[in-house]
Structures are given as C-alpha cells and as structure tokens.
Amino acid sequence: MSRRRRALLMLLAAVGAGLLAATLVGGYSSSVAGSYGELRPVAVLTRGLVPGEVISPRVAASSFELRQIPARFVPAAAVSDPRQAVGMVPVGPMPAGSYLTGPSLEPPGSGKPKRPSPGRGRHAVELSVAGAGALSGSGKVDVLVTTDNDRGGGETVVAARKVPLISIGQSGRSEVGPGLTEVTLGLTRRQAVQLVDAQTFARRITVLPPAGG
Numbered sequence: 001m002s003r004r005r006r007a008l009l010m011l012l013a014a015v016g017a018g019l020l021a022a023t024l025v026g027g028y029s030s031s032v033a034g035s036y037g038e039l040r041p042v043a044v045l046t047r048g049l050v051p052g053e054v055i056s057p058r059v060a061a062s063s064f065e066l067r068q069i070p071a072r073f074v075p076a077a078a079v080s081d082p083r084q085a086v087g088m089v090p091v092g093p094m095p096a097g098s099y100l101t102g103p104s105l106e107p108p109g110s111g112k113p114k115r116p117s118p119g120r121g122r123h124a125v126e127l128s129v130a131g132a133g134a135l136s137g138s139g140k141v142d143v144l145v146t147t148d149n150d151r152g153g154g155e156t157v158v159a160a161r162k163v164p165l166i167s168i169g170q171s172g173r174s175e176v177g178p179g180l181t182e183v184t185l186g187l188t189r190r191q192a193v194q195l196v197d198a199q200t201f202a203r204r205i206t207v208l209p210p211a212g213g
Contacts, residue, residue, distance in 0.1 A: 037071050037072050038071045039068040039069065039070055039071065040068070040069055040070075040071045040074050040080065041067070041068060041069075041080045042066070042069045042074050042078045042079075042099055042100075043064045043065070043066060043078070043079050043080060043081065043085075043100040044064065044065055044067050044097065044098070044099060044100065045063060045097060045098050045099075045100060046062075046063055046065050047063050047096050048094060048095045048096045049063060049093075049094040050090065050093060050094075051089070051090050051091065052108075053090060054087070054089055054108055055086055055087065055090075055105075056086065056087075057083075060083060060086050061082075063082075064082035064085070064100060066080070066082075074099070075099055077101040077102045077103050078101055079099075079101060079102060082100065087108075088105035088106060088108075089106060090105060091103070091104055091106050092104070118186030119164050121188060122163075122164065122186040122187055123186070123187055123188075123189065123192055124166055124186060125184065125185055125187045125196065126184050127143075127182070127184075127196075127205055128182055128199065128205070129143075129180060130179065130180060130181075130204050130205070130206045131206040131208050132168055132181035132207060133181070135165060135168060135209065139164075139165055139209070140162040140165060140210055141185070141208060141209060141210065142160065142162065142207070142208050142209070142210045143158070143159045143160040143161075143163060143185070143191075143205065143207055144156050144158055144205070144206040144207075144208065145198045145205055146202060146203045146204040146205075146206065147198075147201065148203055159195060159198065159205075160185075160187065160194075160195065163185050163186055163187055163191065165184075165185060165186075166183075166184040166185060166186055167183065167184045168181060168183050168184075169181055169182035169183065183207060185207075
C-alpha cells in the first residue's frame, strides 16, 4: 500500500470518528432535552468572585463560561450573556460553579452608605457619650462635659456647640461604660483634643440637640 493511500485511509477514519462523536453528542443532547425539557444557555462561574470585585471585560472573559442547562433547572434571574456583568460588582461571595444572576450584581459603590462629611477643617472623631437616645441621627449637637468638683458634686460645661453629628452607634452598647453610646462627631482639632482627653477624666460626656433647635 502506497504512503499516499495509507494517509488517505487514516484521514477518512478520522473524519468518520468525528462524525460518530458528533452523532453521539447530538443524540445525548437530544436525550437530555427529551428527558428534562428545552436547554438554555446560562453563564456559570469558572472561578470564585469576592464582594466588591469589579468585573472588567477581562474578568468576565476569564471567569464565566456558557453552558446548556435544562430550562427547568435554571434560576429565573439567570444571566445568559456574561457581558451583562461588565462594570458590576458581586453583592456577596460568588463561588465557582454557581450561576450568574442579576440580583447577585450591583453597580460599584451602591452598597456603601454615604456618611455625612465632618466639614471643612474638621475631623471625624468617635466618642462614647450619654444622651444619644434623644438624637435623630443627623444634624448638629452640643457637647457637654461633666466633671467632679472639690465639693464632691459635679460641674457641667459646654465643650462644643453645634458640631456635625456624623453617625450614631447602637444605643447603650459602648464598651467604655454602661448606658453610653458611640457617636461620631465632626470636630475641630482643638475640640477633638479636648474631648478625647475628657473621656479619661470626666464623669460624663453628653450630647444634646443644640439650644434653639
């Protein structure tokens, strides 16, 4: 048998094997579709993604693949085109092998609550205070410091007036003392030094809505 004829026979055998494989795969797909219903393309993660990771075109190309899944097993919000995820970030952990779904994505930064600015020339300072239960969570407050005097009583002075209230922690849950609440205030440098120092010697620091509203 000539070399050319032998090569031709090998080529025909390879083509025949390919056609047989395609027939078997097609038969299997038809069998699956017949058993479970119509197949749908779904984007599946090939590697895990972490919350906040921006899905760039490169990440989308390397992290997802399309698979044909019986429609009855596909989540209602499943995404069939990985390009729809470009520019988004995962809401929570997305392990490899999971479906890509619309509710699992959000625009960057949308999950971060916006905190009020402390204001120009001010710094965000956390203090453990009394009286936070009367506050609404925004606006401005007066800060009062109560100290012990030589007569065994207490003396209260206004340490700062109308300072921005940035945030309030859970009432009565400060680690500094019972009944105190952690608040974040926008303080000038002088106010911050004075009030942080007061936490070590003062009997109590209290915040109240400013006089006159």
